[in-house]
Amino acid sequence: MALLRAESLGRRVSAERWLFRNLDISLDAGEQLALQGASGVGKSTLLNLLAGLDQPDEGSLLLEGKDIAFLSAQEQLVLRRTVFGFVFQAFHLMPHLNVIQNVMVPCLIAGLPLEQAKHRSEALLAELGLANSYELFPAVLSGGEQQRVALARALVHQPKIVLADEPTGNLDPVTAELALNVLCRSCREHHVALIMVTHSDKAAAQLDRRFHLTS
Numbered sequence: 279m280a281l282l283r284a285e286s287l288g289r290r291v292s293a294e295r296w297l298f299r300n301l302d303i304s305l306d307a308g309e310q311l312a313l314q315g316a317s318g319v320g321k322s323t324l325l326n327l328l329a330g331l332d333q334p335d336e337g338s339l340l341l342e343g344k345d346i347a348f349l350s351a352q353e354q355l356v357l358r359r360t361v362f363g364f365v366f367q368a369f370h371l372m373p374h375l376n377v378i379q380n381v382m383v384p385c386l387i388a389g390l391p392l393e394q395a396k397h398r399s400e401a402l403l404a405e406l407g408l409a410n411s412y413e414l415f416p417a418v419l420s421g422g423e424q425q426r427v428a429l430a431r432a433l434v435h436q437p438k439i440v441l442a443d444e445p446t447g448n449l450d451p452v453t454a455e456l457a458l459n460v461l462c463r464s465c466r467e468h469h470v471a472l473i474m475v476t477h478s479d480k481a482a483a484q485l486d487r488r489f490h491l492t493s
């Protein structure tokens with residue numbers, strides 16, 4: 279059984295315009311999928327639908343065979359917090375928390391002991407080249423640094439699925455390669471499935487499979 283399956287998914291952006299329709303996509307546990315397609319075709323919208331952050335106009339979304347539309351509000355909340363890890367294009371770090379605190383949040387929500395949460399967060403940040411930035415606040419970080427903090431936060435609680443929207447888009451080529459390696463390795467090591475939006479064919483080639491979204 280697929281870990282995540284979208285069936286006949288449709289998203290309408292106006293009365294006459296469908297962004298996509300009859301879209302079927304499935305993801306196995308631990309599988310790594312590159313989501314590609316032209317700018318504006320609907321990749322970010324699709325990621326939001328897959329994560330249950332937005333509602334489709336048609337179709338259904340099954341997590342381990344269960345339609346997420348029929349989960350209670352509480353079950354949906356638990357699902358978003360423990361099943362998914364996100365790297366949004368706009369990062370969405372919490373401004374009043376420093377770097378290490380931002381990364382620890384998903385672990386604490388998932389119920390990990392404080393020390394374990396701290397240890398995991400520090401290890402990931404160090405791997406991503408941010409060992410000297412634990413105490414800094416998001417406002418003083420560059421876009422590329424914020425992006426790596428967001429990446430660590432998406433991975434740290436070892437969710438079932440990481441959804442990453444151009445997670446290396448703000449990084450120089452060397453740092454982008456480092457971040458991509460950390461992302462892929464961490465997901466493989468913990469059997470976490472990954473859907474990554476990327477415009478880079480080189481990055482997409484590192485994953486198991488590609489899905490091209492077309493209008």
Ligand SMILES: Nc1ncnc2c1ncn2[C@@H]1O[C@H](COP(=O)(O)OP(=O)(O)OP(=O)(O)O)[C@@H](O)[C@H]1O
Nearest residue numbers: 290291292297315316317318319320321322323324
């Ligand atoms: N709720 C909405 N109402 C109207 N238009 C919308 C809505 N949501 C998305 N769109 C439009 O749908 C299109 C797809 O947006 P989306 O951000 O998903 O594309 P994308 O493929 O991720 O693009 P990029 O590669 O540039 O990030 C855009 O033209 C956007 O303006």
